Amino acid sequence: MIHQSQTLRALLPGDTGAEGGQKTALAEIDASCRVPVLFFFISGLAWLLAGTVLALVASIKLHTPGFLAGWEWLTFSNVRTAHLNTVIYGFASQISVGVSVWLMCRLCRIPLPAPGLVTVANLFYNLGVTVGVAGILIGDSTAIEWLEMPRYATPILFFSYALIAVWTIITFRLRAERHLYVSQWYLLAAVLWFPWLYGTAQVMLLIEPVRGVVQAAVNWWFAHNVLGLWFTPIGLASIYYFIPKVIGRPIHSYYLSVLGFWSLALFYNWNGMHHLVGGPLPAWMITISIVASVMMLIPVITVAINHHFTMVGHFGKMRHSPTLRFIVFGAFSYTLASLQGVASALRSVSEVTHFTHHTIAHAHLGMYAFFTMVMFGAMYYILPRITQREWPSNGLISLHFWGVALGILLYVVPMSVMGFIQGTRLNDPTIRFLDVVQFTLPWLQLRTLAGLLLAAGHAAFVVNVGWLLVRMFEPYRKPVVRILTGEAESLAAGK
Amino acid sequence: MSYGPLLFLGILLTLASSWVGLVLMPHRQMGSLGQNTDTNTAAIYPMARSGEAQQGAEHYRSLGCVYCHTQQVRPEGYGSDLERGWGRRRTVSRDYIHDKTVMLGTMRTGPDLTNIGERQSDTAWHYRHLYNPQITSPGSIMPPHAFLFETRPIGAFGRSTNALVLEGAFAPRAGHEVVPTRRAEQLVAYLRSLKSSGDLPEAPVKKEEASK
Amino acid sequence: MSVIAFILLGSVVLLPAAALWALRWAAAAGQFRCPDKAALLPFDESEPVGIETDCILGGNRR
Numbered sequence: 001m002i003h004q005s006q007t008l009r010a011l012l013p014g015d016t017g018a019e020g021g022q023k024t025a026l027a028e029i030d031a032s033c034r035v036p037v038l039f040f041f042i043s044g045l046a047w048l049l050a051g052t053v054l055a056l057v058a059s060i061k062l063h064t065p066g067f068l069a070g071w072e073w074l075t076f077s078n079v080r081t082a083h084l085n086t087v088i089y090g091f092a093s094q095i096s097v098g099v100s101v102w103l104m105c106r107l108c109r110i111p112l113p114a115p116g117l118v119t120v121a122n123l124f125y126n127l128g129v130t131v132g133v134a135g136i137l138i139g140d141s142t143a144i145e146w147l148e149m150p151r152y153a154t155p156i157l158f159f160s161y162a163l164i165a166v167w168t169i170i171t172f173r174l175r176a177e178r179h180l181y182v183s184q185w186y187l188l189a190a191v192l193w194f195p196w197l198y199g200t201a202q203v204m205l206l207i208e209p210v211r212g213v214v215q216a217a218v219n220w221w222f223a224h225n226v227l228g229l230w231f232t233p234i235g236l237a238s239i240y241y242f243i244p245k246v247i248g249r250p251i252h253s254y255y256l257s258v259l260g261f262w263s264l265a266l267f268y269n270w271n272g273m274h275h276l277v278g279g280p281l282p283a284w285m286i287t288i289s290i291v292a293s294v295m296m297l298i299p300v301i302t303v304a305i306n307h308h309f310t311m312v313g314h315f316g317k318m319r320h321s322p323t324l325r326f327i328v329f330g331a332f333s334y335t336l337a338s339l340q341g342v343a344s345a346l347r348s349v350s351e352v353t354h355f356t357h358h359t360i361a362h363a364h365l366g367m368y369a370f371f372t373m374v375m376f377g378a379m380y381y382i383l384p385r386i387t388q389r390e391w392p393s394n395g396l397i398s399l400h401f402w403g404v405a406l407g408i409l410l411y412v413v414p415m416s417v418m419g420f421i422q423g424t425r426l427n428d429p430t431i432r433f434l435d436v437v438q439f440t441l442p443w444l445q446l447r448t449l450a451g452l453l454l455a456a457g458h459a460a461f462v463v464n465v466g467w468l469l470v471r472m473f474e475p476y477r478k479p480v481v482r483i484l485t486g487e488a489e490s491l492a493a494g495k
Numbered sequence: 496m497s498y499g500p501l502l503f504l505g506i507l508l509t510l511a512s513s514w515v516g517l518v519l520m521p522h523r524q525m526g527s528l529g530q531n532t533d534t535n536t537a538a539i540y541p542m543a544r545s546g547e548a549q550q551g552a553e554h555y556r557s558l559g560c561v562y563c564h565t566q567q568v569r570p571e572g573y574g575s576d577l578e579r580g581w582g583r584r585r586t587v588s589r590d591y592i593h594d595k596t597v598m599l600g601t602m603r604t605g606p607d608l609t610n611i612g613e614r615q616s617d618t619a620w621h622y623r624h625l626y627n628p629q630i631t632s633p634g635s636i637m638p639p640h641a642f643l644f645e646t647r648p649i650g651a652f653g654r655s656t657n658a659l660v661l662e663g664a665f666a667p668r669a670g671h672e673v674v675p676t677r678r679a680e681q682l683v684a685y686l687r688s689l690k691s692s693g694d695l696p697e698a699p700v701k702k703e704e705a706s707k
Numbered sequence: 708m709s710v711i712a713f714i715l716l717g718s719v720v721l722l723p724a725a726a727l728w729a730l731r732w733a734a735a736a737g738q739f740r741c742p743d744k745a746a747l748l749p750f751d752e753s754e755p756v757g758i759e760t761d762c763i764l765g766g767n768r769r
Contacts, residue, residue: 026753062604065628065638072642077559107748143556143598180502181748189506196510200518210526213588215597217521221513229510241749246761248754250746262729265506266722269513278569279599280586285521321761351574355565355603381761391763426603429578433606434634441636501732508725516717 030385032111033102036118037386040098041379042469043126045462047090050133052455054083059451063444073137081148082136088146088226089157090129092367095375096234097121097164100187102382103241104168107184108175114167121163128156144205144215146223151206158198165191182257186237189265193229197222213280217273224272227366232268232334235374236260236303239331242381243310246324247317252309256302264299267292274345277354293345300338307331322397326377329405333369340365340416352427357440358419365412368454373404376461383468392467396460403457410450418443525588531695540693543593544685551685554678556596563637564608565600566689580614581607582691587698590691605637612689621683622659622675630665643679646671 058080060067068074105112112118132149135141140150149157168191172184201222204210210218244251251257270292273285311328318325340362343349353359380397384390391397418440425436530539544552555561568582576582586609591597615621623630626644628637644659646667658672667673675683694700750756 026751061638062636065636069639070642075558075640076638077562080562081559139557141557141559143559143561143596145601177748179745179748181745185502188502192503192506193510196514200514204518204522209595210522212525212528212591212594213597213599214522214526216599218518221517225510244746245749245754246759248750248756248758248760250750250756254746262505262726265509266512266726269510270517272513272517275601276599278573279567280588280590282521282524282588285517288516317759317762320763321759322763323761347573351569354574355601359601394763427575429575433579434632437604437636438634505725505729505732512717512721512725520713 029105029111033105034386036112036115037098037102039119039122040094043122044091044094044098045465047086047129048458049462051083051087051091052458054079054086056451056455058083059448063441078137081141082133085133085136085148092231092371094125096231099238099375099378100234103183103237104171104187107181108171109177110174113171113174117163117167121160124156125160128153128160131156142206144219146226147201147205154202154206158195158202161195161198165195182261183237183241185261186233190230190233197225197229216276217281217285220272220275224275225269228268228271231371235330235371238374238378239307239327242323242327242377243307246321247314249310252306256306260299260302267295277347277350290345293342296338296342300335304335322401323377323381325401326373326380330370330374330377333365333373337366337370352423353419356419356423357415358423361412361415361419369408369412383465387468387472389468389471391464392471393464396464399460400457403453403460407450407453407457410453411447414443414446528589528592531589533694540695541590541593544688547681547684548688551681552595554682555685561598561600563602563604565603566609567599568607568609576607582610584692584698584700586691587695589695608689609691610689612687613692616687618683621686622679625679626659626673627665644673644675646673
């Protein structure tokens with residue numbers, strides 16, 4: 001396989017090949033990823049903007065029900081559902097694929113093989129999301145959480161996921177570096193797990209729906225595993241790569257990372273039924289999920305210890321590296337989100353927090369404060385390398401970070417508190433239901449404010465990325481090596 | 496060394512465990528659950544819905560009611576579902592065997608609707624509530640569903656019998672009336688069919704409750 | 708009841724068995740022999756341990 005890599009390298013321009021050694025390989029791998037990864041990043045960010053607008057509309061509608069109430073396709077339920085599906089399938093999943101394609105090539109030490117396969121997957125993927133979201137807005141939503149896209153859209157997405165899985169296996173087989181890094185385990189697992197989950201859910205819920213509450217079991221087995229077996233492994237793979245890479249220090253304990261991976265693989269996929277505590281399902285199912293949820297403490301604490309001890313003494317570097325800033329924020333949120341998840345799974349806590357905004361806050365802590373922040377960090381690292389251009393504006397980077405960091409704090413903390421109070425009041429039958437509704441209103445308005453901060457951060461990031469892409473069309477200048485070697489100077493050239 | 500195949504197997508085995516445990520096993524246990532016939536009264540429960548109500552369930556799904564309303568009553572001593580009058584007993588698997596899409600829900604922005612047909616059987620109330628929730632429940636944050644109704648000039652023979660009784664700020668322009676569309680009729684038929692309080696061996700209704 | 712028994716037996720036997728098997732495999736594959744070696748995989752001669760690679764927001768390094 002090393003032989004093949006050299007053959008390919010020989011095809012590349014002389015000045016990159018002349019230096020020889022591994023450095024050339026990294027730059028060459030980055031260059032080979034340019035077009036397919038950019039496809040995924042650009043379309044992902046377009047969906048992020050759409051999802052942000054939908055989120056704001058949904059948030060406003062919840063405290064001002066008369067807002068845009070005349071249009072049937074913009075009801076709260078439609079907008080909320082379209083928001084979830086654009087950010088989960090349109091944005092987060094596409095960025096995930098972009099990041100994991102690049103990581104896989106880098107760790108396998110080969111230029112991206114079969115770029116056509118990745119590009120075709122991207123085209124079908126965007127077709128699937130477009131059809132699916134349009135279907136939701138015209139009222140064809142299936143009303144099955146996380147699987148709302150109508151059944152004429154989901155097979156298109158399934159096909160795309162299958163292509164990505166095939167591509168990953170091909171890359172894995174062609175790898176020049178025989179040893180596997182922990183990130184590759186997570187990536188390989190994620191791309192194999194997801195089509196299985198998605199296929200099972202489609203067959204048992206959309207194509208040949210099973211009877212009664214078995215639907216709820218399949219629904220939450222699927223929906224929780226989208227988080228646990230698709231986003232979480234890709235987020236962790238990124239953290240395991242970028243922290244050591246940015247600070248120039250290997251992971252604290254490779255042994256702990258092995259333990260973390262296998263305990264996550266064993267326990268996470270049994271968690272789903274904790275969404276149905278108190279529901280009309282056999283007690284054994286719910287109990288087994290609560291037990292598995294508590295067992296999640298093992299991988300979570302393992303990963304937290306490992307990342308913390310890798311970072312110790314290097315936290316100051318977050319000032320200079322946007323990647324590290326976002327990734328460390330995400331890694332810390334992963335621990336918090338997981339601990340909150342374990343707590344919410346307990347019967348006594350679920351009695352209060354189930355059916356309230358506490359769950360919504362938890363979902364955003366996991367999907368945004370953890371996963372999305374890690375993906376932002378990864379993009380800050382990958383984009384300059386695959387485009388061979390510096391980030392145009394440091395100011396926009398800061399605006400992005402502080403906008404989304406403060407925005408998500410202002411979202412998650414008040415909503416978690418509010419959900420808890422809401423649940424306590426719902427469980428007190430002497431308090432009228434409508435009084436509980438009224439109690440939530442100021443908090444929901446605060447959420448819209450948080451959403452505006454997030455939107456400002458997203459706008460800053462998208463402008464910066466757009467600017468970077470425009471620079472690709474400027475006359476080629478020799479890549480500024482500062483970013484690649486870590487020689488920090490003022491960014492006068494960039495401004 | 497290459498341990499790719501072993502990693503591959505480990506990945507498949509772990510997910511296979513919960514796939515068997517949380518998907519195939521429940522399907523085996525509950526996938527063919529049927530109606531129950533009471534040994535004393537020979538009453539059959541749960542009964543299938545009417546065609547009209549089945550159509551309404553499709554609108555309930557399409558309009559996304561499930562995102563704010565649950566359809567599950569938690570057991571006694573766990574939450575205050577029973578005390579709030581949302582049901583006379585907890586709901587169990589058998590209650591849902593006729594649902595094409597089971598919409599248990601995970602959010603109570605609005606109240607639980609498991610037994611809304613029993614708790615509110617007045618059709619006119621449902622129409623006015625759907626048309627604009629502020630009429631019947633001031634302070635509600637449920638969005639108005641005026642698009643399920645038609646505002647039209649009053650015909651030569653006077654107001655239609657099914658026109659909504661609307662007063663004050665909610666009344667239509669002079670000479671006009673608001674009537675439910677077919678969709679509104681089917682949706683309300685579905686809401687009125689929502690009753691999960693039949694006596695079941697696995698979830699008996701308390702005697703003093705049942706005699707109320 | 709038989710279903711529950713099946714689930715419990717399955718969980719009790721299969722899960723730890725899978726875990727043990729994975730552990731044995733990891734040990735056999737040499738992952739516990741020299742764990743530091745795998746931790747070095749993200750690095751190479753061009754970007755060795757000790758070199759920061761993403762220092763772009765002004766200010767002094769180290």
